[in-house]
Amino acid sequence: MAKRGSYAKGVAKREEILTSALDVIAREGFRKASVREIADAVGLSQAGLLHYFGSKEQLFVEIMRKRDEVDTEHFDLDSSHYNPMREGYLRVIRHNSEVPGVVELFSRLAVEASDVEHPAHEYFLQRSALIRELFTKSIAEEQEAGRVTDKVDAEVLARILQAVSDGMQLQWLLDRDVDMAATVDALFTLLGAAPANTAASAPAGETSTADS
Amino acid sequence: MAKRGSYAKGVAKREEILTSALDVIAREGFRKASVREIADAVGLSQAGLLHYFGSKEQLFVEIMRKRDEVDTEHFDLDSSHYNPMREGYLRVIRHNSEVPGVVELFSRLAVEASDVEHPAHEYFLQRSALIRELFTKSIAEEQEAGRVTDKVDAEVLARILQAVSDGMQLQWLLDRDVDMAATVDALFTLLGAAPANTAASAPAGETSTADS
């Protein structure tokens, strides 16, 4: 955190660049997201930008990491309890619908990173596993309490949840009228969760259509 | 079908190329799927291939269409009744896990086609809507018969189903050990059960666990 020494300064600048890049992608969209465009946007030359990140692909991985960091901070994503998890997750999804460029970059990278040689491969594997672990833990808890169906294993439910989120992003990229959050929430409803704040199991339709 | 006249011959050749391209992508994988590589694979020069399809992107759309055509033929995909729909769908998914290159091409295109200007945009919109219609129809039927939960509208369930399939493809691209079909089937199981108030409906677990 201390900024003395050129090393720390470099780190700070990196962070600054990432924040800025993320911001620009969120606002301006992703388009042909070339190193050059991001460089322009953050006020550096292409060479200046690559000075910090070595290659385009490394840059993109770092941008995604920064995104995760910011999101985890903004919305409490690390809760291992069901309702906070559910709500936090929905908040992120709602937020995503305001940053299409970020969603597009993420989806594109996700496909490219399927190649084990790709610099983002490890990142996606780990991120993916981490999310599933959080889901699994809180779902299992809920299953034990009898509030979520135990017809399907928690691990599998977690995977389904993750798949729906990713899949809804694709549907939403194609047609922006789609309500990602509402659909994911419908899935939560399906799992048998008592709708967010009502006492017993109440009509699910009302509880959580996106509040933005 | 008759081959007289150069027009019909051209069409036949196109079909032949597409079949061949699809076959190659399925077998050899997708890699950096350039026009040139496909051209090599089908035994044409790059220019020769583009003679038929004008541009790379049009070529890819046509390959995807051909894929749909072949799949619809091989697995009865157009049934609007629930169980055939479910079984047919699972068969396609199982088949997909044997053609990673095709899955990768599809996923990649799906993201790129989110741009309304992209030549594949319309294709994806229509394909996507068509699949959802089939799902919706058969699900609604099942809901009326009380065999599928009515906690969530048929349209939304259809969307969830579609999202899970797409999302599982991403997960599977990243980690080939994932069982796409089993996970999607688990979702079907979930739909069939009335969670929380168990006793009423039939045990869904048995009905259709993968037969391959």
Added chain:
DNA sequence: GTCTATATTGAGATAGAC
């Protein structure tokens, strides 16, 4: 209809001055 050869474009990477 198919090929060879080439134009064109666009990107990422790198060298070297300041």
Added chain:
DNA sequence: GTCTATCTCAATATAGAC
């Protein structure tokens, strides 16, 4: 650390011969 300039490469698209 940052820039300008350039290299290199890959890929699509096109011209024109056969």
